[in-house]
Amino acid sequence: KAGVTQTPRYLIKTRGQQVTLSCSPISGHRSVSWYQQTPGQGLQFLFEYFSETQRNKGNFPGRFSGRQFSNSRSEMNVSTLELGDSALYLCASSLADSYTDTQYFGPGTRLTVL
């Protein structure tokens, strides 16, 4: 079974721009969660989508948004990029049969904001 895939793997943007990241979950998984990883703040939860609905949200500004499609693929958007948005963005998928399902991570998208 193929794992979680994320595209693109690397991205360079400038301040003020916006960016869209994509995540394809493991086949059959209905939940997709997004995390931000930085050296200073570590791994932080952004939001979770299940059945095309945002089910939970972390403590990030409204510039961070996402969506999920009917095939469970998910996209994350960051508008008006700031230097501090430079990070590794990870998505994780799970079956979501229960709320505490095992999450499997993709390789991440490395975003650099100049």
Place this chain on the structure above:
Amino acid sequence: GENVEQHPSTLSVQEGDSAVIKCTYSDSASNYFPWYKQELGKGPQLIIDIRSNVGEKKDQRIAVTLNKTAKHFSLHITETQPEDSAVYFCAASDDGANNLFFGTGTRLTVIP
């Protein structure tokens, strides 16, 4: 919200020795505790997890113990090998949401 603390931040062991990483959590509602291994340039990989109705779980050289009363859980790796070198993260989650609160990570180095 949940707060997960992880110690030590770095750990060096000789090949063949054991390694122990400890985490504490603050929210008594947390009931799911996974451990992830992250190698350079890769996403976190689940290595073992435990749920609050179990005190200990083993998978070959890896074991996790959970003490709900004290709100701490630990990862034990026996007979360490150079390929165990990586950053290890503990995490906690409660039944209210499918989101993980992570510890700050432990960089494990196994010296051949």
